[in-house]
Amino acid sequence: MANNGLSKTEKKVAFSLASVFGLRMMGLFMIMPVFALYGQHLEGFSPLWVGIAIGAYGLTQAILQIPMGILSDRYGRKPIILIGLALFALGSLLAASADSIYGVVAGRALQGMGAIAAAVLALAADLTRDEQRTKVMAIIGMCIGFSFALSLLVGPIVAEHLGLSGLFAMTAGLALLGMVIVQLLVPNPIGQAPKGDTVAAPAKLKAMLTDPQLFRLDAGIFILHLVLTAVFVALPLDLVDAGLVKEKHWMLYFPAFVGAFFLMVPLIIIGVKKKNTKATFQIALLIMIAALAAMALFANSLVVLSVAVVLFFTGFNYLEASLPSLIAKFCPVGDKGSAMGVYSTSQFLGAFCGGLLGGGAYQLLGAAGVFAVALGLMCIWLLLTLGMQNPILLKSYTLEAEVEGKEQARAMATELSQLPGVAEAIVVLEEKVAYLKVDEHFDLRQARAVLGSSN
CATH class of the missing domain: 1.20.1250.20 (MFS general substrate transporter like domains)
Structure with missing residues (x-):
């Protein structure tokens, strides 16, 4: 095959x-x-x-x-x-x-x-x-x-x-x-x-939460979905107040989301060409902050709200698409399942807190208050990204390992880590697999020879 x-x-x-x-x-x-x-x-x-x-x-x-x-x-x-x-x-x-x-x-x-x-x-x-x-x-x-x-x-x-x-x-x-x-x-x-690739291991969850790079990403997806849910508590009501009848809201949302999808493409191209994911990430955050500021300051202007919705989804689309791949790049080798488990939990918890916070803020402060609170949270996320590292472009492999004992597993891991292009390598005896993170100099045939595997 x-x-x-x-x-x-x-x-x-x-x-x-x-x-x-x-x-x-x-x-x-x-x-x-x-x-x-x-x-x-x-x-x-x-x-x-x-x-x-x-x-x-x-x-x-x-x-x-x-x-x-x-x-x-x-x-x-x-x-x-x-x-x-x-x-x-x-x-x-x-x-x-x-x-x-x-x-x-x-x-x-x-x-x-x-x-x-x-x-x-x-x-x-x-x-x-x-x-x-x-x-x-x-x-x-x-x-x-x-x-x-x-x-x-x-x-x-x-x-x-x-x-x-x-x-x-x-x-x-x-x-x-x-x-x-x-x-x-x-x-x-x-x-x-x-x-290690698929399902979270409860024993490893604490390590995922205390890793500074993963924590920034988990906090980010929490804030992103909190803001999304909070905004949609207030935005439909605000659009009606601005003169867009509820039966026509789809005429704004759908084209805005599709247009934003194409607008985020330049962000992706810039990030890849400049090899500066962090800067592109921060640009997307600034776009969302600008959108929320416009919603808060011009809540009665349908034209401004429409432009703000396009900007909001441009930043949202880029961040939503980027975060899972960043989790995979920053997580320890062999712990992708645990890292994604914490990430998904943070995402859904953010949605719940966004509904709670958005509803409470709207009741006390109105739509502009909801957008202002969301703006503040996005600024906190922007501050968190200041310590974010640019991920090294590595590829992950999971390979079968013909391994029978702990000593052999340790020897295999050592030999794999010394191969050209291998950044990280662990061999898990219980699963009979090797988890590798590698760069462009990696030769898959050499790794399979070490593992005694034909996979």
Whole structure:
């Protein structure tokens, strides 16, 4: 089998799992641009409870993300994914039948209990070769971005025609469609990818939290999703006050997100050409800070708000796309699963805190106050990046190792670390694998010769 492209099975895995992930994330995102506008008939409606309802899924996601990944290691990926999608569907139906905002909050929390992100990514790793895994993860990541853009288009249109209960019923249908895809289209894994690449190890979580570079990135994704959720508590109401009727919000959101996607391309090109990820990262933060400042200062101007939304999504798209790859570059070799577990937990916890903070700030200070608080948090993140290092451009490999004892494992690791181009190397006896981080001078054949492996 040629190693220079995805095999037929890997393409099937990539697009089927990307579809499952995308359908579920779309179900979570569709409520964001519409709930503050279409939930006003619910008993107990207030800006604070709007924020809690939008962000409630994040709390249960944050709590259960790592445990669900560990359970998928023990009981299998597909059963845990199916259970998670079923919980998501039940939460959607609970929210659809609710006549109070408290019922919607309960439904959103139940949606979040179907925390399948770790299990889906682990299954993708199980079903792909190491050298093609990055491409598969990139396809899944792009699908998540596309699902967010589509939710900004579909959410307002569905809410206009079917109301809030119809929108939640649709999200239940999306979850059921995801279950069908998992059952019929996703292959059954014969083995499992090494745990270090896929599932968080509880014993290593403290080390991930105390690593200064990883902490900056985890704090960053926490703030990014806090700000996103808080902004969508206030922005729909602010747009109505500025003169854009709620039925036409999709006409702003969707083109703005798509336009922002193309505007972020120059940022990516600059970062690659200059080999200065840190500077490009800070430029994206400054773009978001400028957007939030415009929202706070010109809350009644529809033209300024429209430009600010484009700028906001330009910075957001770049940061959202960059952070996972930076986590992979900065995490210790063999600990990607643990690093991504802390990262995902921080992301979902940020969404919950953003709903809580956004709703409370709107109730006390209005829309401009929400944008001002979000602006302050982005400035804190900018300050955190001052100590950020530019990542060294390294590639990761996970290779099978024919190793029988601790002494042999240590000897292999030593020999691997001395090969040209190898920056880090560890051999894990229990998993019979070697984790490597390498540069362009690395020769894969030499490593396989040391490991006695033909993989």
